[in-house]
Amino acid sequence: MATLYPCMRGKFGTTEFFITTMKAGDLIKDVKSADQIPETKDLTIEEQLQRELRWDRIKSEIAPYLINDKDRFFNSLIVDIYNDTGVEFEPLASNFKANNKLYESAASPFGFLILHGGERMFALDGQHRLKALQVAITGRDNTDTLVEEGYDSSITKEDVAVIFIKHESTQKIRKIFNKINKYAKPTSKGDNIITSEDDPFAIIARTMIGSDSVFKENQVNWRSNTLSKTNKHFTTIGTLYECSEILLRKTLLSKNNVPEDIKVYYDKVSGVWENLIRKFDPFVELMNSTEINKLRESFLIGKPVGQMALIEAIQICKEHGIEDMDDLISKLNKINWSSKADIWQEVMYEKNGRIKANRTSRKLAAKLAAYMVSVEFTDEEKATLLNDYRNIKGNDQLLLPDPVH
Structure with missing residues (x-):
């Protein structure tokens, strides 16, 4: 027919x-x-x-x-x-x-x-x-x-x-x-986050950017998911997106469904960032610096992957019952976040000084930070953490870093 x-x-x-x-x-x-x-x-x-x-x-x-x-x-x-x-x-x-x-x-x-x-x-x-x-x-x-x-x-x-x-x-x-x-070129991650109307994590990430939001537009790089040595942004929109996923991973949020009460989820994420940029000493220093690109190299958490490790550590703390953000940030301030600190060598930095951007390194750094702020890991969790730390450091006699007080 x-x-x-x-x-x-x-x-x-x-x-x-x-x-x-x-x-x-x-x-x-x-x-x-x-x-x-x-x-x-x-x-x-x-x-x-x-x-x-x-x-x-x-x-x-x-x-x-x-x-x-x-x-x-x-x-x-x-x-x-x-x-x-x-x-x-x-x-x-x-x-x-x-x-x-x-x-x-x-x-x-x-x-x-x-x-x-x-x-x-x-x-x-x-x-x-x-x-x-x-x-x-x-x-x-x-x-x-x-x-x-x-x-x-x-x-x-x-x-x-x-x-x-x-x-x-x-x-x-x-x-x-x-x-x-x-020759088909997929849209960039930043473009997808900026334009998506059905991904709640994207909506949360971009809502945190604006004159009346957590971050000003000139503080977030939305064109790229990396910060070069000359870039003067504080973070990237991709980092905000992934950190939203981390902080909300225990919820039932789906990437393809925006809930009616999305503001409740936004408040959870933005609340963590607002506390950090006001009370977390390295962030305060970075946010107030006129040469943030130079200062960024001094801190692990000056890099996007370091910021994700920090947020991962905070979420681990929350999952282990630590909810007092003021006390938690006070303890996080006592950790040595310097890019030269021995604890982060091999864990987050290669021997040549290049930062490791993989998820495995980020999660290990987060667990170490959580351990140092006195998260009560089980004996099995501590044994696994010690084993991973020794393996990446190449030293089977090494002990976990001391908790801060």
């Missing part, structure tokens, strides 16, 4: 294309993903990686967005009509005559794309969105396993923008597929 799609025809380079819409239900039924394109045996390693579907991302991020956000929207899918014999374009002008020649000229790209049935169609760009629609509409993944109980079959009737391309040759389609994926 033939299908008629109202569309606009265009040409870019040597490629003719047709812009239209398909109902989401028809899209998931009729269009296949790139991993099902014939002649896959000839694909390069790079091309095979590009067509590999990431079902974890589909199920945890894109499908929930489609189901839960009524303002859902995404850009056009590019679809290859593989066996395009019989595909026709009928110009609107053949059935439309206007008295105004200007209208006739402007209408010339518009018309109807006629598919006579039996076409095989593949998503050159948008295969993750295609499969996310499948999960959102049916609740089932590629193995027909129910993975989303809250699926919404009404999405079937919604319109999805599609760009059709005729399959002139496998070589040409492979080239288009390769370039689309190769």
Whole structure:
């Protein structure tokens, strides 16, 4: 049975294309993903990686967005009509005559794309969105396993923008597929935090920046997740984001769902930062320095990873029943946070002085700080901490640092 799609025809380079819409239900039924394109045996390693579907991302991020956000929207899918014999374009002008020649000229790209049935169609760009629609509409993944109980079959009737391309040759389609994926540049972490409206951690992080917030705009680098030696920001928006995750990890917050009482969570996070920048001596010194970029090198907690280690330590304290922030900060002030302090060598700094930015080092530093402010670890926790400390230091006779008083 033939299908008629109202569309606009265009040409870019040597490629003719047709812009239209398909109902989401028809899209998931009729269009296949790139991993099902014939002649896959000839694909390069790079091309095979590009067509590999990431079902974890589909199920945890894109499908929930489609189901839960009524303002859902995404850009056009590019679809290859593989066996395009019989595909026709009928110009609107053949059935439309206007008295105004200007209208006739402007209408010339518009018309109807006629598919006579039996076409095989593949998503050159948008295969993750295609499969996310499948999960959102049916609740089932590629193995027909129910993975989303809250699926919404009404999405079937919604319109999805599609760009059709005729399959002139496998070589040409492979080239288009390769370039689309190769030159696609994902948005930066900072951009995502600034623009996200469905990630509560992103909303909390950016809400902490502003004239009446915890940090002024010139104190936070939102363009990058690192602070160079010449950078005069105090922290990064990525650091604020990750610290929000750390401080709220015992809650039920999801990255894809903003609760109505988000201010309650914001107050928990901002309260910790407000206390630190007013009472934690290294932060006070950094915030009041006119040469913060130079002073930053003197402190472990002048670096984003060091700040995350500090917040991790505070959360460990909270999880062990320490809630008095004034007393906790008083003890944290007694720890030697100097980048030259022996305790942080090998733990957070390489022998050449380069800071370690990995999560393992950060968590070890946090546990050491928590231990020094008198967190009551179990015997097993202390034994593990001592073993990790000795291993990273390369000294099996080493003892844990003394608690502060």
